[in-house]
Amino acid sequence: MKKPKAPATVLCINDLSGAGRCSLAVVLPVLAVMGCQPVALPTLLLSTHTGGLGQPVRLGCEEYGPAALRHYKELGLEVECIYVGYLAGPAGLELAQKAFDLWPAALKVLDPVMGDNGRCYTGMEGLAEGLRGLAARADLLLPNLTEACFLAGRPYEEAAFTRESAQEFARSLAGLCKSIVVTGLPMGKYVGCAGIGREEFVLKKPYAPQPCHGSGDLFAAVLIGGLLRGNALSAAADAAAEFVSASIAATPPDADPRLGLWFESILGRLAGPQPGR
Ligand code: PXL
Numbered sequence: 001m002k003k004p005k006a007p008a009t010v011l012c013i014n015d016l017s018g019a020g021r022c023s024l025a026v027v028l029p030v031l032a033v034m035g036c037q038p039v040a041l042p043t044l045l046l047s048t049h050t051g052g053l054g055q056p057v058r059l060g061c062e063e064y065g066p067a068a069l070r071h072y073k074e075l076g077l078e079v080e081c082i083y084v085g086y087l088a089g090p091a092g093l094e095l096a097q098k099a100f101d102l103w104p105a106a107l108k109v110l111d112p113v114m115g116d117n118g119r120c121y122t123g124m125e126g127l128a129e130g131l132r133g134l135a136a137r138a139d140l141l142l143p144n145l146t147e148a149c150f151l152a153g154r155p156y157e158e159a160a161f162t163r164e165s166a167q168e169f170a171r172s173l174a175g176l177c178k179s180i181v182v183t184g185l186p187m188g189k190y191v192g193c194a195g196i197g198r199e200e201f202v203l204k205k206p207y208a209p210q211p212c213h214g215s216g217d218l219f220a221a222v223l224i225g226g227l228l229r230g231n232a233l234s235a236a237a238d239a240a241a242e243f244v245s246a247s248i249a250a251t252p253p254d255a256d257p258r259l260g261l262w263f264e265s266i267l268g269r270l271a272g273p274q275p276g277r
Helices: 024-033 064-075 090-102 128-137 145-152 163-171 215-228 233-249 264-270
Strands: 009-019 037-048 058-060 081-084 107-110 180-187 190-196 201-206
Touching: 009 024, 009 090, 009 215, 024 037, 024 215, 024 264, 037 064, 037 090, 064 090, 081 090, 081 215, 090 128, 107 128, 107 215, 128 145, 145 180, 163 180, 163 190, 163 201, 180 215, 180 233, 190 233, 201 233, 215 233, 233 264
Parallel strands: 009 037, 009 081, 081 107
Antiparallel strands: 037 058, 180 190, 190 201
């Protein structure tokens, strides 16, 4: 019998928010169902995310993170991809830099989680400069419109984009990273994302009227799963945007938006052949 190929190992540096469907709670099931082996490296434990569910209970991981990295290195863990999300503060930034140092050949993906709708998430002010440094070392940057504006040091404007202006906007970010997919671009009845780097593309999906908590985490995880299956960036981004749209459609309109998207019932759609690496 042919020996099965080992699933791609993805080191996921992100927070663990217990309730609210975001960060590791979303990323781990998505990557696993797509045939990868996620290794969770929490930057912070919270009872919920910080988006309107009251004051979450927090447990810092400042000591845990570097010690866990040392352990993984001692074990000789092979890491094919490092996926960086919510960093919680300067210690998280340092942890991600250290991971980039330890596995230089890994595919390095940075979702610079800082805010949405023109506003910063609680406690994320002041991380822009450090995230710019990390982005310069990453292979792929996945900001939403708000984060792109923060990183580029520009005012946030709620402009309506056309295909052309969306592509132009993505091109204007080129100095930040080799490859960029910027998400959440308002395009009338649609929401768009635009990519630059090895490929240039603009994708449009129907606009969801209610805020979609955790949608960025869902998008990033599906996109990474697709890349590790060997798909092109534009195809992986399209599948990710499609899955976010389908998750919005699977969420009842009267559901509490603070509890995120009801993606569980459609998770099986992401299952498929093992990553063909
Ligand atoms: O999904 C983004 C996110 C991640 N982690 C934490 C958050 C948020 C958004 O509010 O609060 C802790």
